[in-house]
Structures are given as structure tokens and as C-alpha cells.
Amino acid sequence: MSETTNNPTSGAAVVAAPTQPGQPAPYKKVDLKSDRPTWCPGCGDFTVLDLYFRLCERRQIAREKITTVSGIGCSSRFPYFVQAHGVHFIHGRAVAFASGLSLSRPDLHVFVFSGDGDAYSIGGNHLEHAARKNIHMTLVVMDNNVYGLTKKQTSPTSPIGFKSKTDPTGAVDRPTNPMKKLIAAGATFVARTSHSNPQHVLQMMERAMDHRGFSVIECLSECVEFYPGAFDAANPRKGGQFTVIEEKKNDGTPEDEKRHDPSDEAAAYKLATLPFPGVFGVFYEVKQPAKNDREQQLIDATRAAVGNAPPLACLQKTFARLK
Amino acid sequence: MSNMSDSNSGAAVTAKVVPIKDAVIRIAGNSQDGIQTVGELLARFSGRSAQEVMSYMTIPATISGGPSIYQVRIGSGEVLSVGDEVDVLVAFYQHSYEKHLGALRNGGVLIYDPDQVKPNLDDKRFTYVGVPMTSLTIEAIGGKGRDKGKNMFLLGLIARMFDLDTVKLETMLKDWGAKRDASTMEATFNAFRAGYGFDIGRMGQNFKFIPNEQRSGRPLMVMAGNQAMAYGLIAAGVRFGAAYPITPSSQIMEILRAELPKYGGIFLQCEDEIASVCAAIGASYGGRVAVTSTSGPGLALKTEAIGWAVMAEIPLVVIDVQRGGPSTGLPTKMEQSDLNIAIFGGHGDCPRIVIAPADVEDAFYSSIEAVDLARQYSCPVIVLSDQAIGFRVEAFEEPDLAKIVRELPIDFTPRGAEFKPYEDTVDGIPHHPAPGTPIANNNFPILTGLEHNEAGHPGEDPRYHVVMTAKRRRKLQKLGEKLPTPKVFGPAEGETLLVSWGSAYGPTREAVEKSVADGQPLSALCIRYLNPLPPGLDKIFERFKRILVVENNDSGLYGYGQFAALLRSRFGDPRIGGINKTDGLSFKVREILEAVRAQAR
Numbered sequence: 032m033s034e035t036t037n038n039p040t041s042g043a044a045v046v047a048a049p050t051q052p053g054q055p056a057p058y059k060k061v062d063l064k065s066d067r068p069t070w071c072p073g074c075g076d077f078t079v080l081d082l083y084f085r086l087c088e089r090r091q092i093a094r095e096k097i098t099t100v101s102g103i104g105c106s107s108r109f110p111y112f113v114q115a116h117g118v119h120f121i122h123g124r125a126v127a128f129a130s131g132l133s134l135s136r137p138d139l140h141v142f143v144f145s146g147d148g149d150a151y152s153i154g155g156n157h158l159e160h161a162a163r164k165n166i167h168m169t170l171v172v173m174d175n176n177v178y179g180l181t182k183k184q185t186s187p188t189s190p191i192g193f194k195s196k197t198d199p200t201g202a203v204d205r206p207t208n209p210m211k212k213l214i215a216a217g218a219t220f221v222a223r224t225s226h227s228n229p230q231h232v233l234q235m236m237e238r239a240m241d242h243r244g245f246s247v248i249e250c251l252s253e254c255v256e257f258y259p260g261a262f263d264a265a266n267p268r269k270g271g272q273f274t275v276i277e278e279k280k281n282d283g284t285p286e287d288e289k290r291h292d293p294s295d296e297a298a299a300y301k302l303a304t305l306p307f308p309g310v311f312g313v314f315y316e317v318k319q320p321a322k323n324d325r326e327q328q329l330i331d332a333t334r335a336a337v338g339n340a341p342p343l344a345c346l347q348k349t350f351a352r353l354k
Numbered sequence: 355m356s357n358m359s360d361s362n363s364g365a366a367v368t369a370k371v372v373p374i375k376d377a378v379i380r381i382a383g384n385s386q387d388g389i390q391t392v393g394e395l396l397a398r399f400s401g402r403s404a405q406e407v408m409s410y411m412t413i414p415a416t417i418s419g420g421p422s423i424y425q426v427r428i429g430s431g432e433v434l435s436v437g438d439e440v441d442v443l444v445a446f447y448q449h450s451y452e453k454h455l456g457a458l459r460n461g462g463v464l465i466y467d468p469d470q471v472k473p474n475l476d477d478k479r480f481t482y483v484g485v486p487m488t489s490l491t492i493e494a495i496g497g498k499g500r501d502k503g504k505n506m507f508l509l510g511l512i513a514r515m516f517d518l519d520t521v522k523l524e525t526m527l528k529d530w531g532a533k534r535d536a537s538t539m540e541a542t543f544n545a546f547r548a549g550y551g552f553d554i555g556r557m558g559q560n561f562k563f564i565p566n567e568q569r570s571g572r573p574l575m576v577m578a579g580n581q582a583m584a585y586g587l588i589a590a591g592v593r594f595g596a597a598y599p600i601t602p603s604s605q606i607m608e609i610l611r612a613e614l615p616k617y618g619g620i621f622l623q624c625e626d627e628i629a630s631v632c633a634a635i636g637a638s639y640g641g642r643v644a645v646t647s648t649s650g651p652g653l654a655l656k657t658e659a660i661g662w663a664v665m666a667e668i669p670l671v672v673i674d675v676q677r678g679g680p681s682t683g684l685p686t687k688m689e690q691s692d693l694n695i696a697i698f699g700g701h702g703d704c705p706r707i708v709i710a711p712a713d714v715e716d717a718f719y720s721s722i723e724a725v726d727l728a729r730q731y732s733c734p735v736i737v738l739s740d741q742a743i744g745f746r747v748e749a750f751e752e753p754d755l756a757k758i759v760r761e762l763p764i765d766f767t768p769r770g771a772e773f774k775p776y777e778d779t780v781d782g783i784p785h786h787p788a789p790g791t792p793i794a795n796n797n798f799p800i801l802t803g804l805e806h807n808e809a810g811h812p813g814e815d816p817r818y819h820v821v822m823t824a825k826r827r828r829k830l831q832k833l834g835e836k837l838p839t840p841k842v843f844g845p846a847e848g849e850t851l852l853v854s855w856g857s858a859y860g861p862t863r864e865a866v867e868k869s870v871a872d873g874q875p876l877s878a879l880c881i882r883y884l885n886p887l888p889p890g891l892d893k894i895f896e897r898f899k900r901i902l903v904v905e906n907n908d909s910g911l912y913g914y915g916q917f918a919a920l921l922r923s924r925f926g927d928p929r930i931g932g933i934n935k936t937d938g939l940s941f942k943v944r945e946i947l948e949a950v951r952a953q954a955r
């Protein structure tokens with residue numbers, strides 16, 4: 032593990048998409064700004080928003096194709112602040128919504144922005160099944176270890192002892208370990224980062240963007256209002272440690288032996304058990320067919336079996352059997 | 355089968371042929387006897403012979419089998435209900451005989467297996483025909499048959515009894531068995547022919563259906579309501595659906611899962627009903643209206659998300675195949691008790707469209723209409739079917755698919771600089787651009803469940819809520835003005851008007867036909883649009899002394915059911931009462947007539 036990152040995309044200069052004749056000029060991140068964020072000054076969510084802008088700018092994702100989806104929470108206010116197509120859905124169900132959107136619109140790479148309550152509590156089961164099915168999308172969980180929007184109740188990631196309005200003498204229940212949960216659910220890309228390291232957040236977003244299937248980024252995002260200092264131990268500027276996972280380079284060197292193999296599920300699980308602040312980077316990444324692609328195969332095979340007949344002919348044939 | 359004589363003579367003479375217009379046949383046995391196959395083949399055959407048909411079946415509550423029946427009513431005119439009484443009862447076992455003899459009408463025929471059933475032959479109300487179906491089947495197919503094949507023997511026997519066209523029937527059997535191996539099919543035909551060859555001359559008569567004169571000449575389709583609904587959705591251009599299995603709606607998702615890929619579509623089996631409605635809404639937002647199908651408990655789970663679709667103004671089709679409730683209730687029985695949750699379910703002022711098909715044919719067209727309405731009004735449309743419609747098989751005229759089948763391409767027309775997603779226009783209906791749609795000035799819409807201004811952004815000003823609540827309601831008021839006023843069946847004025855909706859309509863209309871024939875005419879009105887209601891109902895109600903709403907739900911705290919309560923609150927008319935029942939079965943014609951008489955007293 033080292034303090035620096037080893038990702039090849041890190042620090043890369045802004046790469047504009049190749050402009051073809053008739054294409055609009057590349058846009059800048061300021062062009063993506065929409066409503067003024069209603070977050071408290073200093074909230075970690077600002078960083079995530081800024082880096083999503085950077086991601087879009089770098090990749091020059093076609094403006095009309097940028098689509099953000101969220102549930103309910105401070106973090107879920109996200110889509111209002113992006114000048115792009117977006118949906119502010121209901122609490123906990125953004126992933127389920129995005130599943131339908133992603134499967135019916137293979138031309139989009141949907142980003143879902145969620146909170147710890149939204150994703151791991153009320154939305155926990157949807158997360159589990161979208162991960163298992165490997166539905167193509169990127170989920171960014173802005174985890175502040177607290178319910179922000181509803182003003183300081185215990186969240187599934189609040190540590191034992193955290194004093195909240197629902198646990199005035201300190202939380203008593205064991206918190207969820209998001210990384211374990213995500214790996215066990217079968218997510219095919221699982222990364223961890225923190226708002227305090229913007230460069231790293233962007234790297235993780237880029238890797239997630241390049242992943243085919245269900246990618247999740249657990250992003251520590253401090254709630255300065257209700258849980259200030261929660262992640263100081265992961266912030267070098269506050270005397271903490273931001274330890275980045277060194278990934279295997281397969282260069283045959285002896286150092287490489289010790290590096291992390293993201294396709295090794297057991298190793299990923301082991302990293303997930305490290306005590307806070309733990310490590311940051313890609314815990315797990317594996318190639319698996321995305322549900323979107325499996326469904327497309329099913330469609331292709333079924334269409335071929337009916338000789339690619341148009342809908343009318345298909346239905347007429349079925350009806351002939353029902354006469 | 356009104357022309358059937360009461361003859362119980364034992365003479366083995368060549369049977370005379372009696373013309374009939376209508377027959378109700380009930381086959382009672384165990385679920386593993388394949389009686390459902392016989393029933394379905396009979397129903398399909400009736401359709402092919404241009405006869406109307408309606409079926410009814412029970413499935414045992416246990417998975418491993420148990421008593422089960424299949425009832426088919428075949429008629430040369432319109433078949434409106436499955437029939438109060440049975441003309442021919444086939445009893446495989448003693449328990450079948452004991453349980454179902456009560457349904458056999460005076461003068462009806464009991465066909466029984468003498469190896470299994472010992473009927474009380476002293477009861478002279480019926481004609482008894484003992485047919486050793488089990489042993490004759492074994493004989494016919496060479497010992498390896500055991501219980502298998504008995505159903506085909508029975509089919510042959512019925513074909514003989516009703517003088518059905520065996521050439522057509524055998525062709526149909528061949529189609530049916532196309533995927534089965536040769537030896538099974540040989541046994542099938544041997545059993546069928548043995549049944550056909552059995553001498554039932556003992557009855558002294560055979561029957562022949564009078565040709566159906568009302569027929570237009572278009573071929574008849576034969577299918578169950580759930581099938582009709584699934585194919586209606588496909589015809590209407592739906593290419594995405596999501597659901598979670600639940601009786602009695604699962605068949606819809608099963609068909610869509612198997613069929614949609616043919617049309618380039620996807621069906622998603624979800625982890626629960628909440629996920630499935632959310633996924634459907636997500637797909638609708640993607641640009642093509644999507645569907646989720648369920649039954650009562652699932653609809654309860656979907657209500658929060660349906661509220662979002664109302665608020666965000668997104669098209670969505672929700673199919674509820676009602677069963678008995680509340681809670682797990684009667685999973686395999688019919689009821690019409692989800693009307694309130696369909697119209698009012700959820701929090702807040704939450705207007706949505708609710709329609710209810712009256713029969714299987716209507717189920718096909720209602721699902722198409724639901725798709726159209728959802729798209730036109732950008733809101734959820736709930737289609738209230740029920741277990742009876744979902745499961746029963748009916749014959750109906752082949753739809754003109756060439757006129758109906760359509761694709762719904764996503765509209766990516768760029769929006770101009772003036773575009774406001776929630777503009778407060780006269781009709782108040784937004785048509786949201788799907789992601790991928792360019793918007794001038796990059797003024798992109800955010801679809802939201804928060805109350806919002808015309809730009810779609812939330813604000814503190816409470817005036818938005820006033821304006822937008824009215825906007826969401828107003829579009830349904832506009833729809834309500836445009837709906838067709840339903841036609842009164844029977845006299846246009848009189849003593850009693852029976853109002854019904856959904857599957858209660860068939861028996862209600864048959865009750866009216868009977869009352870007219872009996873010289874004490876009633877009238878009936880079928881309301882397909884439950885929310886908003888069609889115009890002109892008050893004008894119709896004025897012409898009757900009382901209005902009784904026939905519906906399969908509880909008569910409630912104040913003596914009328916859910917739809918009656920809605921009509922009372924709409925029209926403030928205390929003459930609106932109810933005829934209700936909650937036994938999990940469709941109304942019998944007799945039950946309706948008796949209830950009318952009882953209320954007249």
C-alpha cells in the first residue's frame with residue numbers, strides 16, 4: 032500500500048473526445064452547472080458533484096445522454112445540480128428505477144447518486160439484486176454515516192457509540208460494512224474512496240465508467256452539519272491516513288507478489304475487514320456479462336428463431352395457434 | 355341445454371339427435387387427471403366451430419394435486435356467464451359425485467365411472483350414464499395407460515354425445531400434440547377414438563349445437579384473460595415489463611417474459627413489487643411506456659412509486675388481477691375489492707386513470723387502451739382485472755391485428771428554448787423528453803417527486819402546489835368529459851337499474867336477459883371507466899327508481915360496496931345501493947335476481 036496511486040489514468044490531462052465535423056464544440060465543466068447546490072457549505076457532496084462534472088468534461092459524454100438518477104437524501108439532491116437529464120426519484124428505489132432505464136436504454140451509462148440510508152438501508156435489497164444481475168450502471172454512494180436530510184438519525188453505517196437523535200446515548204447496533212456487502216452481493220466493480228481525495232474520486236469514477244456491468248463506488252462524504260470529523264482518520268490533512276490499494280501490475284517483480292489482485296474475491300473481502308480508515312481504491316473488479324448484454328443475446332436468438340419477423344407477423348403467428 | 359328430456363330409459367337404441375343452443379359441461383376429478391386439458395381443448399374446439407364459449411376452473415390449493423373441476427359453457431349465442439347450473443356432470447370419483455351433484459340441473463346427465471362412483475340411482479331427477487372410463491382407457495391404449503389417457507377418452511365421449519366434428523377435433527389434437535412423442539400421441543388418439551366409439555345410446559339421445567347465426571364469419575380466438583392482457587400489451591407496443599410473481603397474475607409476466615424478446619423487448623423479474631414498479635417507471639422515463647403486473651398485495655407495495663409517477667407525470671401501465679383480500683386473503687379466488695386502492699391508494703391527492711375490462715375480449719382491448727391513455731395523459735393507468743377474467747377461457751372474434759399492432763418509437767424531437775417540462779398549459783399534460791433528447795439552451799428537465807415549478811425545480815413557494823395539484827387533476831377531468839357514456843342494456847327506464855363493473859357485468863347482463871324473458875324487466879349498465887367516471891351517468895340514474903351496484907366485494911359499514919360508495923359520493927344519490935358477495939366466486943345469475951327481489955321487498 033502506498034500514499035500515491037498507481038492507476039494509469041491518474042493525473043492524465045483532460046482528454047477531449049475527438050470532434051467530428053458538425054459536432055458541437057467540447058463543453059467545459061462550468062457548462063454543466065445547474066441550480067446552486069442547497070448543501071451546507073463544506074459538505075463533502077460538493078466534491079463528488081465537482082468530480083462528476085470533471086468526469087463528463089473529460090469524457091465529453093454527449094450532453095443529451097448524461098443521465099443522473101437519485102433517491103431521497105441530501106446526497107440525492109444531486110440531479111438538480113447537474114444541467115442534464117435527471118431524475119429525483121423516491122427514497123431507496125433509485126437503483127430499481129435505473130435498472131429499468133438501463134435495460135431499456137442501452138445507449139446510456141446511467142449514474143445513480145445515493146446516500147448510506149438510501150442505498151444500504153431502505154434500498155438494500157435493490158442494491159443486492161442489481162449487483163447480482165450485473166445491470167449496467169454506476170452507483171455512487173455518498174456515505175456520511177448519518178441521515179443528513181432528516182437531521183441526524185442513526186444510519187446503517189453509523190459506528191457504535193455515535194450519538195444521534197435516535198440514539199442519544201450512542202448507537203448500539205453493529206454497522207453495515209458496505210464493502211463486504213457489495214462484494215458478497217456480486218457487484219462486479221467495487222471501489223472505495225473519499226471526498227477528501229478528489230483526484231482519487233475522479234480515478235474511481237473513470238474506472239467505474241469504463242466498467243461494463245454494475246459498478247459501485249462507496250465514497251466517504253462528510254456531513255459537516257451532523258457528523259463533522261467522521262472521516263478525519265482517513266484524511267492526511269487532518270492527521271489521518273489515506274492508504275491507496277496497490278494493484279498488481281503482473282510485471283514479475285517480487286514486489287508484485289504483495290500487490291492486490293482485484294479479481295481475487297477473497298482478497299477483496301480481506302481488505303474489507305480492515306478497521307477504519309482501511310484502504311481506498313478498487314477492491315474488486317471482474318468481467319462478467321452485463322444483464323443488458325445477456326438480454327440482448329436472448330433477443331437476438333429469439334428474433335433469429337422467428338426469422339426476424341416484424342411484430343405484426345409474430346403476433347399473427349401466435350394468434351393462429353390460439354384459434 | 356333446455357331441450358334435453360328427462361328420459362332415464364335403459365334401451366340401447368340408436369340415439370336421436372336433439373338440437374340445442376347452449377350446454378354447460380362440468381368435469382370433476384383430481385388435478386392430475388388432465389381435465390384441464392380436456393376443458394381447454396373443448397373450449398378451443400368450440401371457438402373453431404364458431405361457438406361462443408366460457409370456461410371456469412378451480413385449482414386445488416395444494417400443489418401436489420387434489421380435487422379440481424373444469425366447467426365449459428358452449429353456446430350458439432353470446433355466452434355471458436359460466437352458467438348457474440350444469441347440464442352434464444362428469445364425475446371421476448365418489449368425492450366428485452358427492453361434491454358436484456348439487457350443481458346438476460333437474461333432468462341433467464351424470465356421466466360417472468362405475469369402478470369409482472356408486473351413485474344413488476333412486477334419485478330420479480337425473481339421467482345416469484355409467485362409463486367405465488378407467489378400464490376402457492386401459493383397454494384402448496394397451497395397459498400402459500393407467501390414469502393417463504382417461505381425459506382423451508372423455509373428450510371422445512363428449513364429441514360423440516354432442517355430435518362434434520371429429521375430423522376438426524382430431525386435427526386440433528394433432529396441433530396440440532405436435533411437440534409430444536409419437537407413442538404418446540398414438541395412445542391419445544386410441545383413447546379418443548375409444549371414447550368416441552363408446553355406445554351411450556342408453557341415454558336415448560345425442561345433442562347437436564344449432565349453428566351460431568350471429569357470427570360475422572371472422573374466426574374466433576380462444577384464450578384466457580391473462581393471455582389476452584399480455585398479448586394486448588404487446589400489440590400496443592409495450593416492450594418493457596417488470597413484475598414479481600403473484601397469483602393470479604403470474605401468467606401475464608410468464609407470457610411477457612417468453613414473448614417480449616421476439617419483439618426486441620425485455621421483461622425483468624424483480625426482487626419484489628416495489629422494484630418492479632420502479633423499474634417499469636424507469637423504462638417509461640426512457641421513452642417507451644412500460645408495464646408492471648400484479649395482484650392486490652403487490653399493488654399495495656407499489657403505491658408509493660405510483661404516486662411518484664402521478665407527481666412526475668410519467669406514463670405507466672399497472673395491471674392488477676384482483677384476488678380476495680385483505681392480506682394474503684384468497685389467493686386463488688376472485689374478488690373486486692381492490693377498487694379503492696386502485697383509485698385512491700397512496701398518500702396525497704393522487705389522481706390516476708383506472709379502467710376495468712368486463713370479459714376476456716375486453717381484457718385484450720383494455721390493455722391496449724391503457725397504453726394509449728397512459729401515453730396521452732402522462733400518468734399511471736391501472737387496469738383492474740380479476741381472477742375470474744384472468745383464468746377463464748373465452749372465445750372472441752379475432753382482433754384486426756393489422757390495424758392494432760404498433761411500435762412506439764422513442765421521441766427524440768429536440769425541445770426548443772422555451773421548453774418547460776411542467777408548463778401549466780390548458781390541458782396540463784406534459785410529454786417529457788426521454789434522455790438523449792437535445793434541449794435548446796441545455797435547459798434539461800429533472801423529473802421529480804417533489805412539488806415543483808413549471809421548470810421542474812422544487813421551491814418553497816406553496817403556490818406551486820396549488821397550481822400543480824390542479825394541473826394533475828385537470829387533465830383527468832378533461833379525459834372524463836371525453837369518455838363515452840355507457841349504454842343501458844334493457845329498458846331505458848324503469849324500476850331497477852343494475853350497475854356493474856369488471857367481471858360482475860356478464861352475469862348481471864344475463865340476469866337482465868332473464869328478467870326480460872320473465873316479463874319483469876331489469877336494466878343494466880356496465881361502467882368500464884372507473885376513474886374518471888364517464889359523463890351522463892346522472893341522466894341515466896334519473897330514469898330509474900333505484901340503482902343497485904352488483905360487485906364482488908363487501909357491502910361495507912353502510913350497506914354498499916366500494917363502487918357504490920364512489921357513485922354515492924359522486925352523485926349524492928341515496929337511491930344507490932348494492933348487491934354484494936364475498937364467497938370468492940363470480941355471481942350466479944340466480945343470486946343477482948334473488949338479491950333484486952329481496953331488496954324490492
Ligand SMILES: Cc1ncc(C[n+]2csc(CCOP(=O)(O)OP(=O)(O)O)c2C)c(N)n1
Nearest residue numbers: 103104105106122146147148149178179180
Ligand atoms: C419512504 C420514505 N421513508 C422515509 C423518508 C425520509 N427520509 C428522507 S431522506 C432519509 C435518509 C437520508 O439519509 P441518507 O440516505 O444517508 O442520505 P443523506 O441525507 O445522509 O445524504 C429519510 C429517512 C422518505 N423520504 N421516504
Ligand code: SF4
Nearest residue numbers: 071074105179254255
Ligand atoms: S446536512 Fe450534512 S449531508 Fe446534508 S447538506 Fe448539510 S452537511 Fe451535507
Ligand SMILES: [Mg+2]
Nearest residue numbers: 146147175177
Ligand atoms: Mg447519509
